[in-house]
Amino acid sequence: MAESRAGIYVQPTRTGVDAATVVGLVCGFGLIGTAIFLGGQPGSFVNVPGVLIVIGGTLAVTTMCFSVSEVLRTVAVLNKTIFFSGRDPSEAAIQVLGIAELARRQGVLSLQNIMESLSSEPFLHKGIAMVVDGTPGEEVEIILRRDMQATVLRHQKSANVLRKAAEFAPAMGLIGTLIGLVQMLGSLDDPSTIGPSMAVALLTTFYGAVLANMVFSPLASKLERNSNEETLVNNVYAMGVASIGRQENPRRLEMLLNSVLPPAKRVQYFD
Amino acid sequence: MAESRAGIYVQPTRTGVDAATVVGLVCGFGLIGTAIFLGGQPGSFVNVPGVLIVIGGTLAVTTMCFSVSEVLRTVAVLNKTIFFSGRDPSEAAIQVLGIAELARRQGVLSLQNIMESLSSEPFLHKGIAMVVDGTPGEEVEIILRRDMQATVLRHQKSANVLRKAAEFAPAMGLIGTLIGLVQMLGSLDDPSTIGPSMAVALLTTFYGAVLANMVFSPLASKLERNSNEETLVNNVYAMGVASIGRQENPRRLEMLLNSVLPPAKRVQYFD
């Protein structure tokens, strides 16, 4: 009994950084930065008005498409793409099967003893707490699914904001370059200034391309991907908690979980 | 009783400006304008024939795709993207639940007393007026939904007009630039005029990019977004008025409303 209870002790979730996002960002910008430094004049790549036009303009136009609060919420959600505390779906399934077995053998009330070890998984914790409080399984599942749905919608809206930003950033870069070109062409008196002026004009196109292709577009993809993963884990938790609340046989729960897990992640807890 | 009637007094709807649209427009054009003024010769960015070609041409071509009245209606609908009098769906739900409770306790005819306080919400006012006049709930709902549908279609058509304009504006800019380039290349006698002529030629491309990316495209997105929000609030009103007309239990109405509200906006009027 002791070892079975031990088995369901929740290991602290790996709340590390999302390796792919960080490595991608660091390598990408590192390569760009190296190429710029190798060229000798890194200062010529900094142009404050250009940065303001591209970043500020993209922000302004994206905000026009949505509401201020939706854009701010997107910034807040961005940490999900860098600090990804995703538990493996298989681990989540095995953990929830362990809890279900404990509940079956020692009764639902015995779950109170493991509540504190679940505090790193607020979604699971909330569900088990409701079960221990005697909320019927069906109602627990409805409440948890409503929570999941709200999270997915929030992430989807934020991904849309990022996609719009990735669409507008190159356009703002082009607008900045056109401003620079018109200004340069209007004063061609001194040929020696043509080169530097044109370089400055091209900078906003450069900023726009970098922002869209190395920040907004990949972050939107990553946000959608991580949201799918989180939904999968939460789905496992919701099915598990509902099954515990209905006091079903854990073997039936295993079958149920395997039907939603991707093939490579299926578990075999009972032999 | 008094406090319950007080609770349903409709607070004047916040008919302020849509912060996101105004801030976005002001910031976006402010940034562009600053960049132009910093360059020293703001006058070189004004080219009346260019403005006529891009704005007039886009208008002409967009009108060809639709009818004159559809284009004019779009201009009229644009104020919806700047002055957005949207009530929060939760507030609308609570307000309608308050009215439903009043109707249940004091009878439908008592709603006549609060009619004037609803005048700022013409859609709700129209519905309650029909209920007070004794129109059956089903019929009220059909009439209100027909109104909603007409509004959505009108907004959708206007958003389509804006999207078409966003599609044609850069094309008209390109056409203007080609005209300028051909004219410039045809008279290369005086090399000193090449720069200014080319600057003027590029201006139409600039106008087209600004119009499409900073005006038409974001306004189309905002129009669709605000139309969705308005539809959601009107849907809450229609369901509420129909429920009052059918003299249903307000608790059932609360359940119904929560099924259409987005998760974050659900209400709990009765405990």
Add this chain to the structure above:
Amino acid sequence: MAESRAGIYVQPTRTGVDAATVVGLVCGFGLIGTAIFLGGQPGSFVNVPGVLIVIGGTLAVTTMCFSVSEVLRTVAVLNKTIFFSGRDPSEAAIQVLGIAELARRQGVLSLQNIMESLSSEPFLHKGIAMVVDGTPGEEVEIILRRDMQATVLRHQKSANVLRKAAEFAPAMGLIGTLIGLVQMLGSLDDPSTIGPSMAVALLTTFYGAVLANMVFSPLASKLERNSNEETLVNNVYAMGVASIGRQENPRRLEMLLNSVLPPAKRVQYFD
């Protein structure tokens, strides 16, 4: 009786020009023309080989995608985008309700008296003629719907031809410009010819952009839009004629018509 018969006299359909198409075409080309004339050398914008390459090439390539007869039919259908004899759906509904009331009160055969006044609406005329000849309502509706379907398919195919042309025109313009550039670059001996040669090379890109964005693409949109409007009116006629043929109550017909009319066009013939 007299005034009711008078009420159904068909006013000659407004077979005027489609204001939006004509105004759009005139304004668009007027703006372009003005910009060209202001530049001083309108002759430099005429290049017969360029016109042949872009118009002829677009026609040739579009013909390859379809058959010769489909392309010719498209040219014939184009007048639908300029001379639009569309009756308002509400007017059509009221007219058909008037005829239905007349048929109900004086019998179907009495419709013979108003046949000639319907000659400006061949679709309605054909339907009423069949009803007067004693063809059963169901059969009349099938025949009329078959006609409508054939018209819609014909218009859809023509719109597709125009869309393909709008797709190929800029490509042919690019091909023409590449030919011009290669020829110019091959003989750089006399620098003074570079400018004019390049101007000529750019002309085909200009022609392609104008053709695609100011002619083909808007005409395709307009054709689809007018086809939808015509279908709506013909649908009203088909439903009306079928109802007269079945000798139904005109009040039922009114309900039926309102279910297919867009909200803003619904009619109330009977009070």
Add this chain to the structure above:
Amino acid sequence: MAESRAGIYVQPTRTGVDAATVVGLVCGFGLIGTAIFLGGQPGSFVNVPGVLIVIGGTLAVTTMCFSVSEVLRTVAVLNKTIFFSGRDPSEAAIQVLGIAELARRQGVLSLQNIMESLSSEPFLHKGIAMVVDGTPGEEVEIILRRDMQATVLRHQKSANVLRKAAEFAPAMGLIGTLIGLVQMLGSLDDPSTIGPSMAVALLTTFYGAVLANMVFSPLASKLERNSNEETLVNNVYAMGVASIGRQENPRRLEMLLNSVLPPAKRVQYFD
């Protein structure tokens, strides 16, 4: 009897060239060729390495996407876009109704007399042969439909190969131009070679644009169009043969055929 049998003698199918494809190809390339010859130096438009890069490269990359046999099969199917032996659907329907009437009046075995006149229509010939051999109507239809399905799939796959080629040809043109530009820029010693080198570099872009827009893309559209037409005719044949095999009344067959024919092609064989 004689005249009825005469009526079903199959006129030799018009196996002429597909006018639209040939006229389009000839006119398109004729216009391009004229423009090149008018420029004076047609030789400057021939660049063997450029032709190899664009045609060879497009072929190589398209082959990578598919298999060697699929690409070869596409080349074989191309003749369908030039030599189009399509019979008119109405003609096919009348012909099959004639055969059906003959079979009904003189018995199925009498069809043996007209077998040789059908040899120009292998699909119909195969079907009638099976019916004469006593194969039941249902089985004949299944076999013929399987044949039709195989043909459609084969044509669809070939159209996809052409579309991919139309997608890759401009990309290969760009790659060739970039190679030429890099080579030219690397050796700017003699300014007099800049023009010709750049002309050569632009040639691959020209080849790619011509190949994609004047060959691959229109041929893909035409292949799909002709495949649809052929399927329609074969569908008429399959329905007819099945009906003959089931010894149904030819009048019923006429109704059936009219339900699949496009409105403009419907037939009235029996009065």
Add this chain to the structure above:
Amino acid sequence: MAESRAGIYVQPTRTGVDAATVVGLVCGFGLIGTAIFLGGQPGSFVNVPGVLIVIGGTLAVTTMCFSVSEVLRTVAVLNKTIFFSGRDPSEAAIQVLGIAELARRQGVLSLQNIMESLSSEPFLHKGIAMVVDGTPGEEVEIILRRDMQATVLRHQKSANVLRKAAEFAPAMGLIGTLIGLVQMLGSLDDPSTIGPSMAVALLTTFYGAVLANMVFSPLASKLERNSNEETLVNNVYAMGVASIGRQENPRRLEMLLNSVLPPAKRVQYFD
């Protein structure tokens, strides 16, 4: 009997290279290489920082969109596009029909004798092994289909990674070119360096176009194509093994297989 058993000896699967991929890659890069060598200075096409920016940057940004393991798995799956051990679906069907006939005549246990000859087809081997072990046909099919589904999902995800890479490679090329242009324009002192600097700047655009159009995009298409082919063969195996497990008549199996095989690949094992 001997000859029937001989007939089902599995010929070693043709695990050769995928001709189309290898020929396409070799020819494509051969053409490009030849064009570069003919230009005289192949060394000017090698630019290590440019290669790093385009390849490294594309890898970095693609990794950001997915997870590190998904990108690594894509590299591992790439060999499927070059070494394609696909058996022909018809061959697979005939082979499985041979095994089914053997099982029917000599009993399922007799299949143990041919197990080793199946070792080159692990999927079929696994299925037959389960049948010989007495696993019921339904369960074998469920397990095999779960395997197939896992493989398809894995290939689909890898194809998506390749498509994203094909999308980002040209963008990284553009970013590299912009860096080079800004650096060049910033130091225009010595006009003789303009050419070479610009050549270097264009190289990243060249790398990006080559990577996207000649590597990533065709490999993604090929991966999807080969995955479809493999699924088809595995589907034949799964249906065959399930049928053997259920001890059905092989003639019924033939009918079943023909319903999933494409028309050109249908088999007729029994006459």
